Amino acid sequence: SLSLFALVLAVGIVVDDAIVVVEAVEKHIRNGMAPREAAHQTMKEVSGALIAIGLVLVAVFVPTAMVAGIPGIFYRQFAITIAAASVISLIVSLTLSPAMAALLLKPHHDVDTHSGPRWMRPVKIGAEKFNQGFEWLSDRYGRFTGRVIRMGVIMMILYAVLLALTGWRLNSTPTGFIPEQDQGFLIGVVQLPPGASLERTSEVMGRAWDIASKTEGVTGGASFAGLDGASFSAASNSGVMFLKLKDWSERGKEATADALAGKLTGALGGAIDGANIFMIAPPAVQGLGNGSGFVMMIQDRSANAGYRGLEGATGAMMGAAMQEQKVTQVFSLFNTGTPRVRADVDRDRAQLLGVQPQQVFDAIGTYIGSTYVNDFNLLGRTFRVTAQAEPAARDDITDIGRLQVRSTSGEMVPLSSVATFVRDSAPSRVVRYNLLPAVELQGAAAPGVSSGDALAAMEAMAAKTLPQGYTY
The missing domain is CATH 3.30.2090.10 (Multidrug efflux transporter AcrB TolC docking domain; DN and DC subdomains)
Incomplete structure (x- = not known):
């Protein structure tokens, strides 16, 4: 989709270079030059400008392809597409455009609206009126532009007002990262009590799959026992399901991925006891996280209370999130109940x-x-x-x-x-973030709430809820 966005912008750049050449050739023809001579004169006048435009665009977009991190993932294809289209546009405008203009454009002459077939007269009259109106509009626009340029102080004031309005609207508009998308499949997260055997998990996964696969809108998929669906790490008490949905055109507007996720979560939770089962959507960009929504890393900077203290701080955040209307499905599979021998x-x-x-x-x-x-x-x-x-x-x-x-x-x-x-208990999986013990707290923005507002709500919640020594 980003490459398509780049192509949309590139089309404007390609057309713009060609318009510069064709307009200049047409201007010289209007002044009495032959098309071939007008094309030669045009290239002497605008070749340097076209080359400068192309080099500037390439110099702006090529470094974008070298940006690291998440911005680089988003804009690498965009930068390469724009830079390549700019180079192709430059070559076409320097070679094909003037040649085609010399061959296709004809010298100007007055149009006799009464000559030719009668049925063509309305067309000729309409074309002549359009040309006259367009020339009048161009002349008035040129005069207005010239008059405005001479009013520098007034225009600078208007420009400052526009900048202020832009900044005001930018600050008041809700921010967001990536909009949620219906990608045609869902991820089911299944968690049994800590220490549950793989055989027990496999049995629960089989029952959950029987229910999910028969749900209207689901066409197939796969299930795996022993794999944590939230972190994709090995755990005997966890499982994951991947459900492929019908095409959106067959499901209709009511059976969206979010609606099916809620329906499946309710159906599985009510039919299967002794397991926590819920559905999440895949990430909007493949490889960017394990699911949709956001992830907040709860960190223990003091390490005085150990992993049980970190579990308590995470539970407090989950409880506070249940009272917050801007976020939904805030959860963490971290627990210290997995049996072990110390x-x-x-x-x-x-x-x-x-x-x-x-x-x-x-x-x-x-x-x-x-x-x-x-x-x-x-x-x-x-x-x-x-x-x-x-x-x-x-x-x-x-x-x-x-x-x-x-x-x-x-x-x-x-x-x-x-x-x-x-005999003791401890977490089955230990996470460190910035070299500190941490817990992954996952969630999503509530319907109609931007991801920026949801993150701001989580940050405010963490400032009020997290005990001393814990941060995010």
């Missing part, structure tokens, strides 16, 4: 037993997670060797304590001798 290593005792603390951490990482060892070839195939404890040996917290690590004396020491294992 290992508290007694470093002094580990040193006495001849075990370095790093050995304990490495052993836990290998037993509970895995460690790549090497590859070996057998019968023409390559096999990877990965060290990991058997599932039966790491099924319970007591099993972890029975796992062993080798000491400096060569003896095997149980992990329970140097570490205490405690």
